[in-house]
Amino acid sequence: MTTPDGGATRAAPAMEEEGAARTAPPRKEAARPARRGPADPVRTLMHHHQELCARAVDALEIAAGLEAHGVTDRTAARFRHRDVFSLAEELYARVPRADPATTAAAAPGPAAAPAAARGSRSVRGALHLLPGAVCVAAVAALASVGAAPADVRTAVGAAGGVLVVLAVRLGVRSGPLRRRHQGAGPRTAGLWVCWTAGYAVYGDWLLRQLLAGGPDLPYAAPRAAVATAVALAFALAPAAGCAHWFAVRGRRGLAASRGLGELAARVRPLLLATTLLFLGALVALLLGADAVFGDDGTMAVVAAAALGVLLFLARLLAVHGFPEAAATGLASAAALEALALSLVLIARLPGVPPLGLPVEALATAGGPAAVPAVACTAAALGLLVHGLRALTGACAHGPAPSCPAEAHRP
Template sequence: MDPLEIAAGLEAHGITDRTAARFRHRDVFSLAEELYARSPREQVPAAAPTPVPAGPSAFRGFGCALLPGALAFGAAAAGQAWAGPAAVAATVAALVWPGRAAGGRLPSLAHLLAAAAVGWAAYRHGTPLAVGLALAVAPGHLVATAFAAGARARLDGSRALEDFADRTRPLLIAAVAVFTGAAAGAAALAGTPLPVAVPFALLLFLTRLLLRHGAHRGPVCAALALALIPVPAAVLAAAAGLLVHAVLALSRASAHARP
């Protein structure tokens, strides 16, 4: 562990800068540095580091993110009857993957609700919607990875929890804006109406972010359940509500601690 990990853990347990001031520290980061200095650590010989190239790993991750769109778009272009179900399955599988990486658990209620919502939307609006959502997986992966790296860099450079939150919220809004544009492009490529596809893609993108960063799953499940209501404004309301929750949850330092 390092002081940043301790600071994130303190915040996750409700320790604020005001609480740290009671211990004569200017903020949680200063308190974490003292805790780190006081913690006993065994002096073990440093093992020779094994070089792990980041490039191939990143390419493999992006390659996996390309599979849902490629599978769905290829099946739809070939006129296969199973194109819609394949797009639904591939899109939901892309949500399960980062969720398993974060918690190491099997698909939870949030994933089951996502599968139901995507399947119901594809049934109501047709295969092009499912294909558009599958095509949005790859840009969603890139934007989510860039957001995680940017938030981690801001955590490294912050000296107070409020400072970190103020620097992270604009990053999240920018990530949402970039993904929204990419989702609109994916919907246009699939030939599905933007007002239907973009809010649904944004809902799934926010679900991915929140699951990956270990946020509480209750609001995620509530938003996905709301998206099951067969009312045009339901998905838009679900995405807007989940965005508000994401701004609050993902501006916390504890959401960006190293796994």
């Protein structure tokens, strides 16, 4: 049996140990190594997009490539990430980069880059102004042979038209209007461009002749809308400037966005502002050309402005990886214009005169230019609506090699 003093003596150490245990901070458990393997949901994605991740210069390029291949924010959530950008950052951090020696050899030297850029900008600016200059020269050449035989005037006009087409082709193959994405796209897109542009120059005269019962070929001399032709030819320069502005702002929006929804909220007003900016420049060109070469009428200005916006939106979509949509918009406008001419001709057959009444009513109300105005406005609005959806994705603003946008965007 112990004494009270002895019991207190033995209990003191126990109480001290208990108090020390209470006051001592809890020991942290050793951090477990992250499990990689079957429990790592990102590994499969790494192997599937190995080349994209290895060649990317930053995480934004990977995000654009993932979004182009159908990876959305909802898909990223299955990989334990809040959005595509967060998932791209992990892939960029985990996948080793490609051989830097190859990349450095392919990159231009820093000293030569500014001078080369200034020279290339000057050349591109000249190429974008070349169609307008060639068109003015062709108009001057036609005016100089006004008293020549019809065959001579036809040959001069045809030569001028071919030169303008070649100048436009050179202009759209350089600078901001050059297509960056792989793939040839529809081969008929050039045909629709030529049709709509040709109709803008000669379509009003042809429709007026058809409604009057003509034309009396081969004696009828076509009357070209000179002011419209010159303004559209010079419009390539502001189109290139607006396309460059949209591309730069779009890349900045991609860099500043943390999700696809935020990127879409940045790009939609940007696309509307770019379209309005080009429309304002085009209207100024049309009014200036009317003052110099003769007024073609208010409705002709509206029709030419609608065609210019249609061509601009089509090229913008093609540049950013959507050539199929661009060709569809151009083909729809060309089809409506061809349908109007066809209905007037078909109405001459016995028993079907009512088929030409809609075209006659439209031409009576607004003039022959009302037909291309309606056709091009409808097609341009369709491309604008599609662009507000298609150009809001990361793939539309990412580097071209990793972004097959047309195959994966709606």
